[in-house]
Amino acid sequence: MSAETGETEIGGAETVASETVGDAPKSGLLELRDLMVVFDGFKAINGVNLTVGEGELRFLIGPNGAGKTTLIDVITGLTKPTSGTVTFAGTSLIGRKEHQIVRMGIGRTFQTSVVFEELSVLENIDLAATFRSPLVRLLRRRRGVSDEVAAALETIGLQDLADRPAGILSHGQRQWLEIGMLIAQGPKLLLLDEPVAGMSKDERERTGELLTEIARDHTVIVIEHDMEFLRRYASTVTVLHEGTVLVEGDVAAVQADPRVQEVYLGRKKEDAA
Amino acid sequence: MLSQLPIGLSIAGALLLIALGLTFTFGQMGVINMAHGEFIMAGAYTAYMLQGVFSGQAVLAALPVAFLVAGLMGLVLERFAIRRFYGRPLDTLLLTWGVSLVLQQVARDIFGAPNVNVTAPSWLDGRLTLGSVAIPYTRLFIMALAVACVVAIWAYMNRSKQGRRMRAVMQNRELASCSGVVTERVDQLTFFIGSGLAGVAGVALTLTGPIGPTLGTNYLVDAFLVVVAGGLGQLRGAVLAAVALGMLQSYVEFWTDASAAKVVVFAAIIAFLQVRPQGLFVMRSRALT
Amino acid sequence: MSALTRGKALLTGKYRGYVVFVSVALLLLAVAPAALDPFRLSLLAKYLCLAIAALGIGLAWGQGGMMTLGQGVFFGLGGYAMGMHLKLTEAGDNGLPDFMTWSGVEELPAIWEPFRNPVFALAMVVVLPVVVATALGVLVFRQRVRGAYFAILSQALAAAFVIWLVGNQGLTGGTNGLTNFYDIFGMYPEEDSTKTTFYFIVVIAVGVLYLVARHIVRSRFGRLLVAIRDGEDRVRFLGYNPATVKTIVFATSAAMAGIAGALYVPVVGIISPALLGVVPSIELLVAVAIGGRFSLAGALLGGVLMNWARTTFSESMPDGWIYIQGGLFILVILVAPKGIAGLAGQIGDLVARRRALRTAPAPAPEPGVKEEVPV
Numbered sequence: 052m053s054a055e056t057g058e059t060e061i062g063g064a065e066t067v068a069s070e071t072v073g074d075a076p077k078s079g080l081l082e083l084r085d086l087m088v089v090f091d092g093f094k095a096i097n098g099v100n101l102t103v104g105e106g107e108l109r110f111l112i113g114p115n116g117a118g119k120t121t122l123i124d125v126i127t128g129l130t131k132p133t134s135g136t137v138t139f140a141g142t143s144l145i146g147r148k149e150h151q152i153v154r155m156g157i158g159r160t161f162q163t164s165v166v167f168e169e170l171s172v173l174e175n176i177d178l179a180a181t182f183r184s185p186l187v188r189l190l191r192r193r194r195g196v197s198d199e200v201a202a203a204l205e206t207i208g209l210q211d212l213a214d215r216p217a218g219i220l221s222h223g224q225r226q227w228l229e230i231g232m233l234i235a236q237g238p239k240l241l242l243l244d245e246p247v248a249g250m251s252k253d254e255r256e257r258t259g260e261l262l263t264e265i266a267r268d269h270t271v272i273v274i275e276h277d278m279e280f281l282r283r284y285a286s287t288v289t290v291l292h293e294g295t296v297l298v299e300g301d302v303a304a305v306q307a308d309p310r311v312q313e314v315y316l317g318r319k320k321e322d323a324a
Numbered sequence: 325m326l327s328q329l330p331i332g333l334s335i336a337g338a339l340l341l342i343a344l345g346l347t348f349t350f351g352q353m354g355v356i357n358m359a360h361g362e363f364i365m366a367g368a369y370t371a372y373m374l375q376g377v378f379s380g381q382a383v384l385a386a387l388p389v390a391f392l393v394a395g396l397m398g399l400v401l402e403r404f405a406i407r408r409f410y411g412r413p414l415d416t417l418l419l420t421w422g423v424s425l426v427l428q429q430v431a432r433d434i435f436g437a438p439n440v441n442v443t444a445p446s447w448l449d450g451r452l453t454l455g456s457v458a459i460p461y462t463r464l465f466i467m468a469l470a471v472a473c474v475v476a477i478w479a480y481m482n483r484s485k486q487g488r489r490m491r492a493v494m495q496n497r498e499l500a501s502c503s504g505v506v507t508e509r510v511d512q513l514t515f516f517i518g519s520g521l522a523g524v525a526g527v528a529l530t531l532t533g534p535i536g537p538t539l540g541t542n543y544l545v546d547a548f549l550v551v552v553a554g555g556l557g558q559l560r561g562a563v564l565a566a567v568a569l570g571m572l573q574s575y576v577e578f579w580t581d582a583s584a585a586k587v588v589v590f591a592a593i594i595a596f597l598q599v600r601p602q603g604l605f606v607m608r609s610r611a612l613t
Numbered sequence: 614m615s616a617l618t619r620g621k622a623l624l625t626g627k628y629r630g631y632v633v634f635v636s637v638a639l640l641l642l643a644v645a646p647a648a649l650d651p652f653r654l655s656l657l658a659k660y661l662c663l664a665i666a667a668l669g670i671g672l673a674w675g676q677g678g679m680m681t682l683g684q685g686v687f688f689g690l691g692g693y694a695m696g697m698h699l700k701l702t703e704a705g706d707n708g709l710p711d712f713m714t715w716s717g718v719e720e721l722p723a724i725w726e727p728f729r730n731p732v733f734a735l736a737m738v739v740v741l742p743v744v745v746a747t748a749l750g751v752l753v754f755r756q757r758v759r760g761a762y763f764a765i766l767s768q769a770l771a772a773a774f775v776i777w778l779v780g781n782q783g784l785t786g787g788t789n790g791l792t793n794f795y796d797i798f799g800m801y802p803e804e805d806s807t808k809t810t811f812y813f814i815v816v817i818a819v820g821v822l823y824l825v826a827r828h829i830v831r832s833r834f835g836r837l838l839v840a841i842r843d844g845e846d847r848v849r850f851l852g853y854n855p856a857t858v859k860t861i862v863f864a865t866s867a868a869m870a871g872i873a874g875a876l877y878v879p880v881v882g883i884i885s886p887a888l889l890g891v892v893p894s895i896e897l898l899v900a901v902a903i904g905g906r907f908s909l910a911g912a913l914l915g916g917v918l919m920n921w922a923r924t925t926f927s928e929s930m931p932d933g934w935i936y937i938q939g940g941l942f943i944l945v946i947l948v949a950p951k952g953i954a955g956l957a958g959q960i961g962d963l964v965a966r967r968r969a970l971r972t973a974p975a976p977a978p979e980p981g982v983k984e985e986v987p988v
Contacts, residue, residue, distance in 0.1 A: 127850065148849070148854070149846075149849035149850060150849045150850075150851075150852050150853055150854045153849070153850055153851065153852035154852050158850070159850055161847075165844050165847040167839065167840040167843055167844060167847075168843065169839055169843060170836055170839060170840060174836050177833065177836075178833065178836055178837055178840055178851055179851050179852075181833060182851055182852030182853050183852070186834065186857065186858065186861070189832060189833040189834040189837060190828075190829065190832045190833075190834045191832060191833070192828070192831055192832050192833075193832070193833050193836075232851070236851065236852060350761070354761075356761050356764070356765070405943070405947070408947070413760060413761040414680050414760065414761060414764065415946060415950065417680070417761065417764060418898075418899065418902055418942070418946050419942075419943060419946045419947070421895055421899070421942070422899075422938075422939045422940070422942035422943040422946065423939070423943065424939075425935055425938060425939035425942070426935070426936060426939035426940065426943075428935070429932060429935040429936055429939070432932070433932065541891070541892075545765075545768055545769050545772040545891060546769075548765040548768070548769070549765065549769050551765075552762055552765055552766065581780055582776070582780060583776050583777045583778075583779065583780020583781060584777070584780070586772065586773040586776045586777065587773045587774075587776075587777050589773070590769050590770060590773040593766070593769070594749070594752050594753065594766070597752070597753065597756055597758055597766075598752060598756060601756035601757055601758050
């Protein structure tokens with residue numbers, strides 16, 4: 052593990068308390084302050100403040116282009132913010148490479164799931180589980196299945212397919228495999244980017260159960276479009292719109308908020324046109 | 325010192341003529357065309373053949389003919405082979421290398437293995453003297469040709485309907501296709517023009533010395549470096565990178581020797597990539613590759 | 614179980630690898646030395662040297678997706694390290710290598726001096742390629758330069774290296790390279806016993822390096838390498854730094870090329886720029902592509918077959934060979950992108966599927982693929 056001591060930026064933690072909603076703790080596990088991301092003059096993220104507390108299950112919603120994925124990209128090091136701070140457990144994430152951020156305990160999935168098709172389901176999870184061991188130790192051949200890999204495999208329910216190449220999995224199974232890989236990484240914070248997009252009804256249900264199970268002992272942020280899924284599984288919701296936080300609160304309050312309705316209804320009109 | 329300037333610029337001119345075609349076929353279609361060198365060779369031999377008809381003026385007459393000959397060769401290659409490999413650059417590299425081998429052997433069988441000479445037109449004899457610097461007219465001609473080609477390409481890309489389609493395909497193939505651009509036609513045309521430019525470059529190279537079946541191979545590596553340093557499909561990038569490489573080459577050669585120059589150029593490219601890993605200019609994309 | 618089915622199990626089951634390995638080893642160690650005269654044996658040794666370099670490419674390119682077009686550089690570094698040592702032993706304690714005398718060099722260049730020591734020279738066979746490959750790898754992979762860009766850069770390295778070698782006649786022997794060896798660790802190269810000895814050394818090197826490469830491929834590290842080949846950016850989100858892994862593998866493949874080059878010198882008796890440049894480097898890669906880039910055995914096979922074919926056909930029909938090589942190559946890329954080994958695998962798959970259909974009471978449903986993604 053690379054050293055992550057020093058340069059703790061807890062500044063602004065006091066101002067956070069007033070903004071956080073519901074039962075979130077005072078100082079969050081993940082804190083975004085005045086975040087700006089500008090692409091060629093276009094403000095994809097325009098001053099976002101966000102605090103996610105330890106153990107929380109947070110949903111991020113918003114119409115297309117609201118900056119949800121960009122936000123996750125910034126947290127995970129894929130996109131560099133123009134200004135603002137991102138701190139995780141008191142340590143700044145800015146300027147760190149993707150793999151270093153993963154090593155600090157943040158894992159993510161992608162909208163279009165990417166698994167390694169030539170490797171077996173088991174190997175996919177196994178690779179995710181072993182990143183902490185030094186590369187030399189990886190030169191040994193894998194013998195048997197480690198406990199955390201077996202546990203992850205069981206959680207996602209793909210034991211029967213463990214030795215099949217991941218390339219044969221269906222779309223839904225791939226998403227689960229990605230989630231399984233995430234669990235095997237043993238992260239403190241999980242970021243799921245539209246985990247139920249393109250899934251059948253049954254698959255959604257299964258994913259929802261999976262999500263509830265994971266959220267029991269992890270901090271999870273989920274980006275989701277699907278309102279029904281949101282109503283069933285979300286507690287706290289943050290609504291993004293045009294790169295800023297529009298509303299934050301519990302599901303019922305957010306749904307009742309006229310601004311949210313306007314944003315979504317406005318979009319519906321566009322869709323119809 | 326100053327005398328190296330025109331040498332550097334003319335190296336740059338030749339490199340640019342070769343790299344122009346490469347950067348567009350690579351940038352638009354993801355094709356690493358190792359047979360590009362053989363299109364150069366074909367252009368050069370076109371000039372050689374036309375000597376029989378036009379004698380001293382063959383070089384001038386060869387410019388349009390070589391463009392057509394090399395362009396058609398490119399078109400055939402695109403139609404029959406490369407088309408099946410779009411998006412798999414490494415496979416196109418292997419495939420076109422096989423094609424390049426065969427084309428070189430064809431040239432050997434037709435023209436013989438030894439190098440041949442193309443006589444430069446008499447009006448390119450002599451040199452322009454500016455103070456202490458003497459520039460051979462042949463070098464000026466190559467520079468002028470490169471400038472003319474860049475201007476023509478620029479005009480094509482920015483002023484013609486076809487050129488705009490080409491840019492659209494280069495930036496986002498799927499979107500262009502959805503918007504009604506027949507990407508297949510655009511690809512063919514790009515390949516034709518890119519290969520044709522290689523033919524023109526071949527004609528220009530006949531002014532620098534004797535030509536042979538492996539003429540193109542010698543220049544191809546450097547031309548690829550121009551593409552890498554300039555950024556894919558970037559006209560400005562190719563121009564700047566070609567000038568920078570040409571200058572670097574000629575000055576290091578002047579101070580040390582030709583063998584050190586190649587090593588220095590290579591080191592410079594690697595150093596440059598530390599600052600700009602994707603070349604001078606980049607087409608932005610959000611895709612996770 | 615009848616003897617027949619047991620025999621079948623040996624050929625198809627989990628022991629297939631061992632059976633093939635042992636048979637090939639027997640073929641190379643017992644049959645070939647008995648059946649071939651020393652000249653032919655020496656030729657086979659030459660092909661096997663090139664196959665070692667091909668094996669390195671199989672590892673870097675087939676498994677790791679790094680299309681290296683500059684393997685000649687590492688082959689050359691190994692070869693020159695060996696050649697320099699041999700030249701110095703011949704020249705004696707204060708003498709100069711013959712080519713230096715011819716090109717008017719009067720004092721031994723400082724860089725040559727340590728190569729008198731055989732241990733140093735043999736170490737350099739591996740160290741030099743590893744250092745150059747690591748430097749290039751770190752600089753290039755860290756900046757996420759990859760795919761075609763990496764191919765082009767490695768090719769440019771090969772071009773620059775050869776031009777530098779040719780341009781420094783007094784230091785490197787120029788175009789002629791290092792040749793005319795009379796004393797190879799106390800042996801005379803033209804003697805049959807020398808040829809046979811080096812043949813065995815080469816065969817053992819092939820075997821050992823193959824096993825090393827195979828171990829790498831089958832370890833977790835090898836799985837990681839394949840993952841990086843297929844989705845480098847995704848691997849970052851598994852907490853690994855792909856640049857490190859790629860650099861290690863690239864350096865390993867460079868070391869293999871270096872060993873190949875060093876063995877080539879006593880076997881063939883020359884190391885020169887003509888063996889290392891852009892074209893020979895691509896030819897090595899092509900051999901791997903034809904043999905089958907995704908299989909280590911395929912890479913070895915390609916290395917031997919292509920070089921055998923070149924020697925055989927280019928003697929009998931020098932012009933025709935190029936058409937054959939080019940044509941064959943275009944054909945392989947178009948029809949069988951996985952090469953000979955891939956073809957064998959395809960046929961094997963077919964057989965296995967047939968058998969599975971026959972033995973299994975009911976074909977297990979293919980999970981997954983049935984479901985269409987709702988749009």
